[in-house]
């Protein structure tokens with residue numbers, strides 16, 4: 001008999017999970033969302049086998065429930081599920097970007113059939129909604145799991161098996177360490193990106209050509225400012241203690257930089273920039289706890305139809321598998337660069353040589 005998974009919240013994240021687990025023949029996927037159009041879209045696109053308009057009714061048929069609504073809604077759904085009379089044990093997980101409030105809510109569950117394992121796939125996008133969902137969103141991404149106190153190791157193993165269709169890499173953390181680390185490398189950067197955009201917007205009032213000069217650097221560092229404001233406000237709210245601490249640290253850091261600039265301390269500034277460069281270049285190069293290892297190759301391409309396809313086809317013909325591909329907005333309309341990520345130095349070396357042999361300019365990030 002097929003195992004039943006209910007995915008509640010079929011947006012970017014829930015939709016992407018549904019799209020990957022629905023490919024597993026051993027699973028029957030039921031989708032639930034408060035938005036009827038989302039539900040219909042998911043059904044029509046084959047992302048789910050069945051659409052439900054009442055979570056509490058279908059919950060009784062489920063072996064697993066994946067809560068993928070915004071964090072505050074997820075906590076509300078957990079409280080409602082606690083009142084359901086289940087006839088069998090059920091594993092519930094979530095995908096929330098902040099784990100402490102969710103795990104605290106999990107500790108308050110009294111229903112003897114509920115086993116809660118917190119989850120957070122460390123991949124996403126600035127886009128939202130079911131239409132942005134992709135089956136491959138979590139491929140090779142870190143997927144954090146946080147066990148509730150009543151959960152057995154065997155249940156964590158079962159959940160990993162179900163989610164293995166996403167091709168992610170699991171790590172287990174506790175909620176506090178998760179929220180501290182994601183606070184630094186995920187949540188806080190969103191605040192800074194939005195503040196940089198505000199700064200540019202104010203300067204545009206007196207400098208009308210400013211947007212034309214916003215090239216690769218500004219676009220790279222502010223992409224995430226295009227994310228869903230309601231969702232991100234919820235993330236900042238739930239990780240607010242960390243946000244306040246990081247803002248205090250950031251203000252101190254900015255005062256230090258201001259001093260360096262004012263005092264024309266060029267030597268210290270070079271060391272400051274060098275230290276940042278070395279750390280940034282090392283990110284993802286070697287396996288370092290939660291940071292996955294990737295080997296990046298930059299390829300210059302012309303802005304013409306089929307340019308990306310030619311690169312990927314060439315690599316595919318030589319069985320070189322690409323883990324990630326990103327188009328960098330460097331010089332729009334003229335030439336561009338592709339960032340190709342590989343899982344090993346060997347793949348990167350072969351890809352670089354092959355592309356060079358075919359006339360492409362490539363660059364490896366040092």
Ligand SMILES: NC(=O)c1ccc[n+]([C@@H]2O[C@H](COP(=O)([O-])OP(=O)(O)OC[C@H]3O[C@@H](n4cnc5c(N)ncnc54)[C@H](O)[C@@H]3O)[C@@H](O)[C@H]2O)c1
Pocket residue numbers: 008009010011012013014032033034035038068069070071073074077095096097098120121122123124125126127128129130228231235
């Ligand atoms: N966006 C990212 O990059 C990212 C990455 C990892 C984790 N997350 C987490 O994933 C969760 C969802 O984020 P998203 O980016 O998929 O958002 P989204 O806006 O794309 O999707 C949220 C979906 O939840 C539905 N929804 C809202 N309230 C609901 C309720 N009470 N019951 C059922 N469905 C409900 C909405 O209709 C929508 O379809 C959040 O908790 C977020 O912290 C987001």
Ligand SMILES: O=C(O)C(=O)C[C@]1(C(=O)O)C=C[C@@H](O)C=C1
Pocket residue numbers: 096097121122123124125126127185186187224
């Ligand atoms: O790539 C993006 O746009 C994201 O913001 C994804 C991102 C992040 O890396 O910060 C955002 C929130 C998550 O909870 C996990 C991943």
